[in-house]
Amino acid sequence: MSRLIEVRDVWKTYQVGQQQVHALRGLTLAIEQGEYTALMGPSGSGKSTLMNMLGCLDTPTSGSYHLAGEDVGKLDDDALADIRNRRIGFVFQTFNLMPRYTALENVALPMVYAGMGRADRFERAREVLEQVGLGDRMDHRPNELSGGQRQRVAVARALVNRPDLLLADEPTGNLDTTTSIEIMALFEEIHRAGNTVVLVTHEEDIAAHAHRVVRLRDGVVSSDEKQGAVKA
Numbered sequence: 001m002s003r004l005i006e007v008r009d010v011w012k013t014y015q016v017g018q019q020q021v022h023a024l025r026g027l028t029l030a031i032e033q034g035e036y037t038a039l040m041g042p043s044g045s046g047k048s049t050l051m052n053m054l055g056c057l058d059t060p061t062s063g064s065y066h067l068a069g070e071d072v073g074k075l076d077d078d079a080l081a082d083i084r085n086r087r088i089g090f091v092f093q094t095f096n097l098m099p100r101y102t103a104l105e106n107v108a109l110p111m112v113y114a115g116m117g118r119a120d121r122f123e124r125a126r127e128v129l130e131q132v133g134l135g136d137r138m139d140h141r142p143n144e145l146s147g148g149q150r151q152r153v154a155v156a157r158a159l160v161n162r163p164d165l166l167l168a169d170e171p172t173g174n175l176d177t178t179t180s181i182e183i184m185a186l187f188e189e190i191h192r193a194g195n196t197v198v199l200v201t202h203e204e205d206i207a208a209h210a211h212r213v214v215r216l217r218d219g220v221v222s223s224d225e226k227q228g229a230v231k232a
Contacts, residue, residue, distance in 0.1 A: 004032060038199045038209075040201060047216050054198060103156075107129055208227070
């Protein structure tokens with residue numbers, strides 16, 4: 001395996017009034033291509049800040065972050081946007097779907113920014129919706145879908161550009177237990193297909209699906225353990 005993520009001695013400091021708040025305090029972390037990792041930690045531990053950094057939504061105050069060998073801290077806003085679109089797929093707790101668009105149109109949207117032609121966009125979007133089990137719901141809008149189906153659309157959208165990295169932020173936070181289990185089974189399938197998955201969660205039973213659990217506290221890694229994943 002090759003190293004996909006390399007975070008070295010990263011600090012992230014915010015100015016809040018007269019006070020400096022250190023969200024990350026010299027954090028170091030490496031994730032290999034193809035790993036399935038859960039990030040955990042209490043509120044204020046730095047896990048959301050780290051997630052934003054891994055997703056190129058934010059950059060370090062100091063230290064370095066390399067994604068697939070590229071030094072993210074040296075990129076301008078346009079280059080960061082390009083990396084987010086090409087290399088990273090995002091799945092959020094609140095789905096973040098466009099309400100007026102069908103499932104197919106929502107999934108095809110990232111490929112507009114990638115400059116792909118309409119016919120190719122919709123062909124690829126259909127393929128990924130089939131992959132996540134929504135081949136019969138392509139023409140439905142989000143309000144016509146269940147919570148679990150909406151999250152499957154969001155997962156399909158995250159996968160459509162064949163990203164190096166899938167980032168999932170509390171992806172089961174708005175779902176019931178049965179639907180959460182179904183979504184985690186889907187993530188396991190995605191991982192088995194070769195994708196690198198990083199999952200942020202505060203729920204131990206969700207983290208148990210990952211093969212590695214990294215726990216944060218006070219802006220640093222407090223523990224880092226490999227584990228056998230639960231059977232989906």
